[in-house]
Amino acid sequence: MAGQASFERGLRILSAVADAGDTTVEAVAAKLGIPVSSTYRYFRQLRELGFVQEDAGLYRPGRALLSLSGRHLTQSHLAEVGTAVLKDIVDTVGETAVMVIRVGTRAMCLRRVEPDKAIKYTFAVNELLPLSAGAGPRALLAWAPADVVRQVLDGGLPRFTDNTPTAEQLQSSLAQIRTSGWVVSRGELDPGAVSVAVPVMFDGEAVCALNVAGPESRCGSRTWLNNTLKTMNEAAENLAASLGTLAGQGTTRRYTTQEAGDDAAHSA
Amino acid sequence: MAGQASFERGLRILSAVADAGDTTVEAVAAKLGIPVSSTYRYFRQLRELGFVQEDAGLYRPGRALLSLSGRHLTQSHLAEVGTAVLKDIVDTVGETAVMVIRVGTRAMCLRRVEPDKAIKYTFAVNELLPLSAGAGPRALLAWAPADVVRQVLDGGLPRFTDNTPTAEQLQSSLAQIRTSGWVVSRGELDPGAVSVAVPVMFDGEAVCALNVAGPESRCGSRTWLNNTLKTMNEAAENLAASLGTLAGQGTTRRYTTQEAGDDAAHSA
DNA sequence: ACAGCGATTCTCATTCTGCGGGAATACAGT
DNA sequence: ACTGTATTCCCGCAGAATGAGAATCGCTGT
Structure with a gap:
């Protein structure tokens, strides 16, 4: 029939x-x-x-x-759940944490959570930034499709500080980023700032990146970096897991949107 | 191949x-x-x-x-975009506005926005309520699958006030609700409160309901009801539209999540 | 090295479904 | 009645999907 x-x-x-x-x-x-x-x-x-x-x-x-189901829904979800994830990071690390996404050949900060401190790094939310400088954007670039990478490299890289990477430095760093799974940037956008980022991977794709940044005085040490990365990786995994429908085994904390349901009926 | x-x-x-x-x-x-x-x-x-x-x-x-793509994403989206929608309603109507969803045979308030007034209706967020009483829950019930309706009717209806509907009243009201497209409840949950709700329809299904409630003194008149419904219907339509991927023609205001993108590449 | 085991792919004869150009129908507008 | 657009119907056959079972692959334990 x-x-x-x-x-x-x-x-x-x-x-x-x-x-x-x-x-x-x-x-x-x-x-x-x-x-x-x-x-x-x-x-x-x-x-x-x-x-x-x-x-x-x-x-x-x-x-x-x-x-x-559209970028809409995915982004809504990231923004929604992301806030909670970022808060957790800030609670543990005590520095500004943001979530950045890629929009074409640019990066954009979708969510920001700041610590309660006088000196802290401040990101502009919802503004387009180049993909070439800063930890978060570069993490996105590392997993971006080849044509995007080419466009960025060929498009002329803006320089913010003496530490802003050049095209050569950038290109060679991407493969290394993909291998290590994280990026650290020291004063690429602003002198005296340290920034760490990890991608949120979903099925081989970087859906967004988490980025923690603060002043070099507090974030310069190797131990700080290691601890921060640990926290961030955990957060990234949780966030990625929350994109899969509901999934099963709960490792650490799980971020879901309500989904209280358990009653009967689920209306197909 | x-x-x-x-x-x-x-x-x-x-x-x-x-x-x-x-x-x-x-x-x-x-x-x-x-x-x-x-x-x-x-x-x-x-x-x-x-x-x-x-x-x-x-x-x-x-x-x-x-x-x-999972209830997760949909709900995230509703929660995310819903806040903006509710704010608009509150700005126009000046009463508490909430968004409720159905969770099995219960209703739950997912988002709440309150007006800046001393006297106002207050909803509990994230708590499970019966589907049988109150405008929002009843709107959800009206479009719920038949087996859910049966379960609710057979499950014994809790009574909150003298105005809480009985099973018979409830059942007969559902068809009428589906026809008119809105629900008004007067003191079903709390004496002296008026509550109006409209469903957010997406492809024949009530994805959630918008609910405005306030004291009878301000919300008793027929003109108030009409004006409020007009605002709510507009909001509901916008919300529903935002669930469709991106859609085209913008009637009134359109609620989207960022989706700034316009650059080149969209990586399939 | 070998056996054991679960996951995955292959094989292939048989069935029957999806194919698509074009005709037929439905329905609105004028 | 006429024009145009959206949608379904028709129908013979190439070839796609099917599924039982065998063959591989990739392990882990011994």
């Missing part, structure tokens, strides 16, 4: 993964009554198209799903 | 609609190079499954897409 049987099947499988958030091929096959062998075929394609991501036999929603 | 050709095709079509936000069958067919006749076949199925909604030849993302 319907036609398009295989398409519908595929969508059901996709929905199943989106609902479960963290499931196996067999589980889905069983739930939907589809032969395992066929289910694998669908999963493969879903994976290739980025709708699901796989990790050690466990499948969860992929980035393509996020873009399906 | 891939196999599952039709599935991939369907997903591409779905993505196209999600991206465009407001498009026609022909446009998608042209863009993807798929025969119109086949494209219609996919659209029909997508519509039947709720992934797209159609209105006068224009197609836009449907509710199933929202549930694909």
Whole structure:
């Protein structure tokens, strides 16, 4: 009666993964009554198209799903949950923490939380910045698509201080950033400021970056850097996890938006 | 090379609609190079499954897409954008405005904005309430799935005041609410309080409800009710529109989350 | 090295679905 | 009645999807 049987099947499988958030091929096959062998075929394609991501036999929603529902929703979520995450960071680290996203070939600070101190780093919220200078922007650049990187490198890099990186320095640092998973910048935008950033990775993509910055006097030491990075990595992981539908095992704290639900009915 | 050709095709079509936000069958067919006749076949199925909604030849993302990306994201978005919407309402109406969502067989206040007045109605945020009493909850109930309605009716209705509706009153009011598109409650939860609510409809489903409440002394008149409803309906429409990816024609004010982007690259 | 095991991909004969150009229908506007 | 646009129908067949089972892959433990 319907036609398009295989398409519908595929969508059901996709929905199943989106609902479960963290499931196996067999589980889905069983739930939907589809032969395992066929289910694998669908999963493969879903994976290739980025709708699901796989990790050690466990499948969860992929980035393509996020873009399906629009940047709007994703950004709302980041802004919403991000505030709580940033507050936690500030509580632990005691320096300004911000969340930056990439907008085309620019970076933008989406959320900011400041510590209760006289001397602190202050970011402008909602203003477009170059991707080339500062820890947060550079973290975004490191995971940006190749064409964006090229545009930034070719577009002429603005210089703010003597420490602002040049095109060569920048280019060579990107690969290293991807390897280490974090960036530190010393006085690239403002003299005397130290800034650390980590990306929030979701299915291989940097959805946004967390950035902590403060005066060199307080943030210059290696131990400070290590402690801060530890806090930030934890935060980034939580934030990334909150993008996956609901997921399962709670490692550390989990940031969700209400989702109190547990009553009965879920209205498909 | 891939196999599952039709599935991939369907997903591409779905993505196209999600991206465009407001498009026609022909446009998608042209863009993807798929025969119109086949494209219609996919659209029909997508519509039947709720992934797209159609209105006068224009197609836009449907509710199933929202549930694909998880209640999380949707709720984050509502909470995020909702605050601005509520503020506008409070500015215009001068009474407490809240946003309530349905959680299983309960209602919950997700966001609250209060006017700067000594006497005002105060809602508890993040607490579960019955769906049976009060304007907001009842608006949600009116559009809830049948099994939820049954559960609520059969579950024994708590009584708060003499005006708290009984099961019979409740049941008969639901159809009327669906027709009129709004609810008013007078002293159902608290004596002397008037409460008005409208649902935020997205593709035939009540995603949440907006609720304005205040003392009878200020909110008793028919003109007040009319003016308030006008404001609320506008707000509800804006909120619903913000759930569609980005959509096009701006009627009144449009609430979006940043989405500044315009530079080049959008990284698929 | 080997066995054991679960996850994943491959194989392939058979079934039957999706395909798409074009006709038919529906419906609004004039 | 006529024009245009949106949508569904029609229909024979190429070829896609199917699924049981075998074959691989990648482990871990011994």
